[in-house]
Amino acid sequence: MTRSVVGWRAGGRAVYTQIAEMLEREIRERYEPGQMLPSEAELAERFGVNRHTVRRAVEALIGPGLVERVHGKGTVVLNPAIDYAIGSATRFTETLHSQGRSTASRVFRKLVIPAVGGVARRLNLEDGTAVLFIETLREVEGQPFCIISHFLPASRFSEVKDHYEQGSLHGFLKEHYALSLRRTESLISAVLPERDDALRLRMARNAPVLRVKSLNVDTATGEPVEYAVTRFRGDAAQLSIRP
């Protein structure tokens, strides 16, 4: 029953692979995040293949996190600009020392939430105490590099909530509170990214993330001031530690 329109078999490569590549190119060139792909039936007709074959092709785009299927709705484009090929050649080294003190970060979330679990414990607060929760995104050479979740006792830092918008958080604290911070603890681990982090970091969901949890205390009093969780793109970051 094989009709195989013109030259599918030409390359000797699987049809679904070729379709996947065409779709990927189209998505990168013509789609914005959030847009819907044509339905599987439409794609099947357009490429002159069975619906199962386009399904297989679409599956190849799900792995790297390019699209996502939503049952009953359709296939939605996640992030056409994911850069697969940063590679270790262009890996940026981050000195643990300077981490969090950089200037090129942008705030994309700022809320007051109740402290729970590890956050409360590390900031030495009662469970449920209000903390200021700030999330910043940092880019390096135009590429997303890391996301930092900052937690600070809300009572003490109301001014941060109202006025900190970008730049270095530690710089802001120093300026407005005459605070000098000292890092007391860093915990480093390798994990897979949360969905939202993968999107913001423009990375695949099955690619690794380097996560650093760190606690900063007031140099003068020793009191905990900030707890931060940083997620670096695994393919872009490398931490350097020197004793």
Next chain:
Amino acid sequence: MTRSVVGWRAGGRAVYTQIAEMLEREIRERYEPGQMLPSEAELAERFGVNRHTVRRAVEALIGPGLVERVHGKGTVVLNPAIDYAIGSATRFTETLHSQGRSTASRVFRKLVIPAVGGVARRLNLEDGTAVLFIETLREVEGQPFCIISHFLPASRFSEVKDHYEQGSLHGFLKEHYALSLRRTESLISAVLPERDDALRLRMARNAPVLRVKSLNVDTATGEPVEYAVTRFRGDAAQLSIRP
């Protein structure tokens, strides 16, 4: 044409999911690494489903690295004892300080190879100079924890090649060469595991690994003595850094 033997649909869950679970249980209980699964045709007949359905089930076991398909041969069991559920609750914290100095490591590879690239550069050797390449596996509470690749100048450490078998490499160096080592540099990154590492660490191939490259020099002379690359299971290890 649906025959659906007895109660497949009972759970409301997909047939291929249920078959995948049954296969997984069987593999863990009755298979050794390297054994072949029955052919897809056999499995299809046994479960009373179409071959495509068992294929789908087997695909679910490929992702986590439980089995591997070999075109023309069959489906081979990789490592039935992979532990999916170590979770962060039982994450072990490794102090960067003690890393490599632990006692519970076992040598599984020991060769002399020519130094190239980063190895030669960091050990301050000419490209092509012979280096001793040792790989050790360390376990924590009976579970594989990390793999370390050690590189040492071969000319200086012939005795290591002949006599070091287990325990602490740094201890061995101290005993036999009266050497005391100092870590000068550590580079930490998050990556996906190499195939062999995944097998030895009994982990899924799509789960992250925490990789630490470190250089140790002779405390007395400052001469580079050992370059090491450590790969930790991401779900089991957490590095702790204290200034």
Next chain:
DNA sequence: TAGTGGTCTAGACCACGCA
């Protein structure tokens, strides 16, 4: 209810590894 993705069946042929 119409349209979308999700699952399953049935059958065909291809590509690879091995004896």
Next chain:
DNA sequence: GCGTGGTCTAGACCACTAG
């Protein structure tokens, strides 16, 4: 050449979402 996995087609029905 046989047996294995790899791909593709064809058609059916289910489950979910939204108007």
